[in-house]
Amino acid sequence: MCDLAAIINIIGKETARLILGLIGVLIVVVVNALVLTWVERKVSGHMQKRIGPKEVGPYGLIQPFADGLKLLGKELLTPANVDKPLYYLAPVIVFIPVLVSFIVIPFDGFLQVKDINVGILVILAFSSLSVLSILIAGWGSNNKYSLIGATRSVAQNIAYEIPLLLSLLPVAFMANSLSLRDIVEVQRQGWFVWRWQFFAFLIYFIAATAETNRTPFDLPEAESELVAGFHTEYSGMRFALFFLAEYTNIFIASAIATTFFLGGYLGPVLPGIVWFFIKTYFLVFVIMWFRWTFPRVRFDQLLNFSWKILIPVAFANLILTGGILKL
Amino acid sequence: MVKDVIIGAISLIKGMGVTIKAFFSPVVTVQYPRETINITPRFRGHTKLVADPEDPEKTSCIVCGMCERNCPSNSIKVEGEKKEGEKKKTLKRYILNFTTCSHCGLCVETCPVDALAFSADYNPADFKKETFYYDLMLEFEKRKKR
Amino acid sequence: MVREISDRFKEKFPSIEPKEIPYEQRGYHLFIEAEKNNIVDIAGFFRNEGFYLADLCCVDYVDYLELVYFFNNHNKLCRIKVTVKTDPDKPSAPTISHIYNMAHWYEREIHEFFGVFFEGHPFMVYLFLHDGIDHYPLRKKNVPVPEWDRQILNSFRPEEQEDGFFLNLGPQHPSTHGVLRVVVKMNGEYMLSAEPVLGYLHRMHEKMAENRTYQQFLPNAARMDYLGALNFNLGYVATVEKLCGIEAPERAQYIRTITCELNRISSHLLWFGAFVADLGGLTPFLYTFDDRENILDILEATAGSRLTYSYFRFGGLYNDLDENFVDAVKQFITRLRSRFSMYENLVTGNVIFINRVKNIGVMDKGYPIRYGCSGPVIRSTGIPFDIRRHEPYAVYDRIDFRIPTGTTGDNMDRYLVRIQEMEISLDIIEKALKDLPAGPYKAEKIPKKLKPPKGDIYHTIESPRGELGVYIVSDESDVPYRMRWRVPSYSNLMTFPELARGSLIADAIATLGSYDLVIPEIDR
Numbered sequence: 001m002c003d004l005a006a007i008i009n010i011i012g013k014e015t016a017r018l019i020l021g022l023i024g025v026l027i028v029v030v031v032n033a034l035v036l037t038w039v040e041r042k043v044s045g046h047m048q049k050r051i052g053p054k055e056v057g058p059y060g061l062i063q064p065f066a067d068g069l070k071l072l073g074k075e076l077l078t079p080a081n082v083d084k085p086l087y088y089l090a091p092v093i094v095f096i097p098v099l100v101s102f103i104v105i106p107f108d109g110f111l112q113v114k115d116i117n118v119g120i121l122v123i124l125a126f127s128s129l130s131v132l133s134i135l136i137a138g139w140g141s142n143n144k145y146s147l148i149g150a151t152r153s154v155a156q157n158i159a160y161e162i163p164l165l166l167s168l169l170p171v172a173f174m175a176n177s178l179s180l181r182d183i184v185e186v187q188r189q190g191w192f193v194w195r196w197q198f199f200a201f202l203i204y205f206i207a208a209t210a211e212t213n214r215t216p217f218d219l220p221e222a223e224s225e226l227v228a229g230f231h232t233e234y235s236g237m238r239f240a241l242f243f244l245a246e247y248t249n250i251f252i253a254s255a256i257a258t259t260f261f262l263g264g265y266l267g268p269v270l271p272g273i274v275w276f277f278i279k280t281y282f283l284v285f286v287i288m289w290f291r292w293t294f295p296r297v298r299f300d301q302l303l304n305f306s307w308k309i310l311i312p313v314a315f316a317n318l319i320l321t322g323g324i325l326k327l
Numbered sequence: 328m329v330k331d332v333i334i335g336a337i338s339l340i341k342g343m344g345v346t347i348k349a350f351f352s353p354v355v356t357v358q359y360p361r362e363t364i365n366i367t368p369r370f371r372g373h374t375k376l377v378a379d380p381e382d383p384e385k386t387s388c389i390v391c392g393m394c395e396r397n398c399p400s401n402s403i404k405v406e407g408e409k410k411e412g413e414k415k416k417t418l419k420r421y422i423l424n425f426t427t428c429s430h431c432g433l434c435v436e437t438c439p440v441d442a443l444a445f446s447a448d449y450n451p452a453d454f455k456k457e458t459f460y461y462d463l464m465l466e467f468e469k470r471k472k473r
Numbered sequence: 474m475v476r477e478i479s480d481r482f483k484e485k486f487p488s489i490e491p492k493e494i495p496y497e498q499r500g501y502h503l504f505i506e507a508e509k510n511n512i513v514d515i516a517g518f519f520r521n522e523g524f525y526l527a528d529l530c531c532v533d534y535v536d537y538l539e540l541v542y543f544f545n546n547h548n549k550l551c552r553i554k555v556t557v558k559t560d561p562d563k564p565s566a567p568t569i570s571h572i573y574n575m576a577h578w579y580e581r582e583i584h585e586f587f588g589v590f591f592e593g594h595p596f597m598v599y600l601f602l603h604d605g606i607d608h609y610p611l612r613k614k615n616v617p618v619p620e621w622d623r624q625i626l627n628s629f630r631p632e633e634q635e636d637g638f639f640l641n642l643g644p645q646h647p648s649t650h651g652v653l654r655v656v657v658k659m660n661g662e663y664m665l666s667a668e669p670v671l672g673y674l675h676r677m678h679e680k681m682a683e684n685r686t687y688q689q690f691l692p693n694a695a696r697m698d699y700l701g702a703l704n705f706n707l708g709y710v711a712t713v714e715k716l717c718g719i720e721a722p723e724r725a726q727y728i729r730t731i732t733c734e735l736n737r738i739s740s741h742l743l744w745f746g747a748f749v750a751d752l753g754g755l756t757p758f759l760y761t762f763d764d765r766e767n768i769l770d771i772l773e774a775t776a777g778s779r780l781t782y783s784y785f786r787f788g789g790l791y792n793d794l795d796e797n798f799v800d801a802v803k804q805f806i807t808r809l810r811s812r813f814s815m816y817e818n819l820v821t822g823n824v825i826f827i828n829r830v831k832n833i834g835v836m837d838k839g840y841p842i843r844y845g846c847s848g849p850v851i852r853s854t855g856i857p858f859d860i861r862r863h864e865p866y867a868v869y870d871r872i873d874f875r876i877p878t879g880t881t882g883d884n885m886d887r888y889l890v891r892i893q894e895m896e897i898s899l900d901i902i903e904k905a906l907k908d909l910p911a912g913p914y915k916a917e918k919i920p921k922k923l924k925p926p927k928g929d930i931y932h933t934i935e936s937p938r939g940e941l942g943v944y945i946v947s948d949e950s951d952v953p954y955r956m957r958w959r960v961p962s963y964s965n966l967m968t969f970p971e972l973a974r975g976s977l978i979a980d981a982i983a984t985l986g987s988y989d990l991v992i993p994e995i996d997r
Contacts, residue, residue: 043350044755044756045354046349046350046351046354047346047347047349047350047756048349048755048756048759048760049349049352049353049354049355049356049759049760049763050354050355050356050759051354051356051358054358144638144640144659145640148662148978151661152662215753215754216753216825218753225648225978225979225982227646227647289343289346289347290343292346292755292756293339293342293343293345293346293754293756293819294339294342294753294754294823294825295749295752295753295754295820295823295825295826295829296752296753296754296825296829296979297825297828297829298828298829298977298979298980299662299977299979300977301828301829309332334824335824336824338822338823338824338827339823339824339825341818341819341822341823342818342819342820342822342823344818345815345818345819346756346819349756349760355763367770367773367774367777367795369773369774369775369776369777369792369795370773370777370778371777371778397686397688397689398689399685399688399689399690399691399692399693429692429696429781430692430777430778430781430783431691431692431783432777432783432791433688433689433691433692436786436791437921445777
């Protein structure tokens with residue numbers, strides 16, 4: 001124990017906190033992905049009047065571990081004609097932005113790896129990086145389906161980044177801060193979703209669903225059209241990394257929605273972290289609910305929806321909020 | 328435009344209502360190896376030999392070969408022998424190649440003495456092809472003993 | 474109608490005498506013996522008269538090869554058989570694919586199976602047998618394929634073309650429902666051309682039929698269309714019955730109608746789920762399976778199997794109805810009727826779904842005549858063409874039912890037509906159950922070995938996908954001399970290249986899903 005104290009003394013408290021936080025984040029990421037795969041299968045199962053996994057462990061709870069083990073044990077296949085450096089790189093860099101985003105999310109009043117005063121910007125900047133990895137995966141796979149999926153993904157992410165940003169800005173205006181903890185603390189007077197920002201919440205949520213490539217916006221991996229889209233050629237652990245990143249992205253998108261619109265960790269009786277997870281997982285459930293209800297939109301409709309409806313409405317909302325605040 | 332968006336949103340919410348209702352309603356699937364459903368009496372599994380109503384020790388097969396000739400896939404081989412002191416041939420071996428059988432029931436239908444029937448064996452599985460070259464005579468003997 | 478056409482034909486072609494044929498025995502009204510030099514004009518004549526090409530096949534009579542063209546009219550029943558004889562040593566005929574687009578694939582099929590060379594045909598490559606053949610498979614004698622013909626057959630090589638972005642949709646692809654391969658030339662998300670490649674599930678049922686007795690072929694019919702197995706079963710059984718002059722008892726006919734309609738509903742339900750799954754909505758698939766399971770249970774209790782029934786026999790049925798059948802069916806009718814509103818909420822009214830299918834894959838009224846499409850695909854264009862009404866079989870002539878039609882012929886119309894058809898099928902079942910007579914379920918004195926009289930017969934029924942035609946040539950033995958299956962998905966799929974040209978890949982997949990393709994049926 002005293003070794004640890006010595007180490008902390010040497011590297012400084014702030015750095016130690018960062019390292020510990022990152023380890024914690026890694027654990028959360030993995031556990032979250034495991035839980036979410038189980039939840040998704042159960043949710044889809046019951047929505048389709050099936051039961052979902054049930055054989056491995058009670059209620060199939062161990063199933064994600066079994067799947068993870070299987071994926072770990074699989075041979076890492078590399079198709080013959082891939083662009084090897086890019087092909088290997090993509091699953092690695094799909095994960096970095098995800099980890100960084102976690103650093104600024106306040107799980108509780110004190111449970112935050114680092115409170116950066118430009119928290120939103122960090123998240124937005126890094127989340128747009130994930131599209132790069134998809135593009136690299138699609139290009140490096142040297143597969144036509146992958147390439148189509150990747151190009152779709154780029155167009156989609158560019159189109160939906162804008163409403164995403166525009167819907168978060170009014171909240172930052174109202175909170176007068178870009179720090180995520182400040183935004184939560186301001187909501188002690190009432191959640192932003194009820195304080196004139198309901199439309200911003202809707203727009204954010206739709207855009208976030210699109211950003212995370214979930215049905216009805218799952219065009220990059222549109223199963224019935226593109227087989228598996230950008231990760232057609234990936235298998236084993238490389239595929240698992242994409243999978244992990246997808247579920248972590250869903251979690252982050254929901255966590256940001258919770259932080260910005262649903263009062264983050266605020267809530268009566270229960271500890272803050274519990275409230276945070278309840279709210280976040282409810283939103284995750286809604287995203288899953290979307291997936292198991294809707295068909296997929298078409299590519300041009302997707303872009304039209306963003307450019308013709310979401311962005312104008314988000315802009316109007318932003319100007320309105322800014323105007324009212326200024327007055 | 329605004330109207331379209333609202334109508335669209337309502338239709339989406341309606342759809343979500345359907346799935347959430349299903350989410351909270353009981354499942355309809357049967358957890359197969361743990362639970363099974365009843366096989367209907369007319370189920371057409373592989374064929375089996377039926378005991379002679381007069382003499383339950385024997386099959387009523389007269390080794391006429393009708394089933395063998397009528398089988399569309401040549402899945403049946405019937406071998407009989409003529410025992411001493413008996414007028415009719417008796418069945419020695421009845422080989423059903425179940426790998427090529429298509430459950431059409433022509434053998435059951437054409438049998439002049441109704442010596443064949445369908446079994447309710449619905450889940451045969453094995454790694455070897457040879458397992459499915461059934462000798463129905465052996466199977467009949469086994470059933471008789473039980 | 475028949476007389477009129479006959480007169481007009483004689484006016485136009487004074488040298489050819491159309492023979493009137495007893496329709497009850499042969500399944501067609503007129504027989505015209507054409508020659509190679511006038512078949513194109515005759516086809517043009519029928520095209521002008523509003524006839525569509527129902528079928529085009531070939532029969533090898535050893536001394537000569539006979540091409541058989543069947544024409545029919547969508548509005549009024551008038552089946553016309555036109556034959557062209559050709560020399561077996563160097564068989565050839567002029568193409569009519571510029572008149573009827575449908576002939577395009579049929580002529581390719583005849584070319585690879587019989588070696589008949591169609592002069593002027595633009596694209597005579599392999600349709601089914603891409604592995605290559607050393608002799609023409611459906612010829613009665615062993616005729617080796619000459620080298621020049623093999624080169625023609627092998628000339629489709631998209632992988633060697635460098636000037637484009639080719640995408641193979643299938644044979645392993647989630648949305649082709651089996652093993653259809655479509656070679657697509659793409660420009661970004663747009664399809665420049667689409668060329669279906671068939672034959673991945675080709676089993677040559679037509680050749681198999683020439684090697685087994687009429688009874689022995691019974692289980693094969695169900696294997697062609699596993700979703701509409703009873704309908705195919707009925708198509709075959711009814712054709713042979715007509716050929717041999719066997720009359721099935723009343724009760725059997727009613728039961729055939731009821732079970733066929735149940736089968737139609739189960740097929741449409743599966744299509745419904747699969748179509749929405751093609752568009753990305755996976756949940757309705759499971760709901761329709763839940764409903765479909767009820768039908769399968771009912772039919773299993775009666776027929777003994779769940780998918781490939783072979784329930785109908787010459788002169789009747791395999792066995793009588795299960796004692797619970799009537800109650801179970803009534804229960805099912807109530808259940809399914811209550812589910813339609815749920816499907817309406819989940820799918821039909823869904824704005825995403827509507828935007829994905831409305832005005833996509835539009836077929837005008839010219840398509841059915843050019844391509845001979847049938848079933849819900851033709852009804853979606855607004856033509857109320859349904860064999861059950863057009864050329865009634867079983868007891869459909871005694872039951873009054875509505876034929877749902879669409880207006881624009883887009884994917885939405887094809888979808889709505891099928892949904893309405895399910896409701897109408899429920900009505901038909903209800904009416905038939907009410908009138909279900911008692912009595913024997915099988916005709917007496919059906920010979921164990923059928924030896925139909927010499928001659929040919931063409932008989933059609935309405936399968937869930939459209940017009941199913943069976944053409945049998947009998948030579949008085951217990952084995953058919955030639956059996957030809959005209960399958961509905963085949964001619965429906967033919968419209969795909971034209972509809973897909975210039976469309977988005979997502980739309981093309983929606984269109985492909987809206988056909989309700991069953992690949993084993995196309996490949997036979």
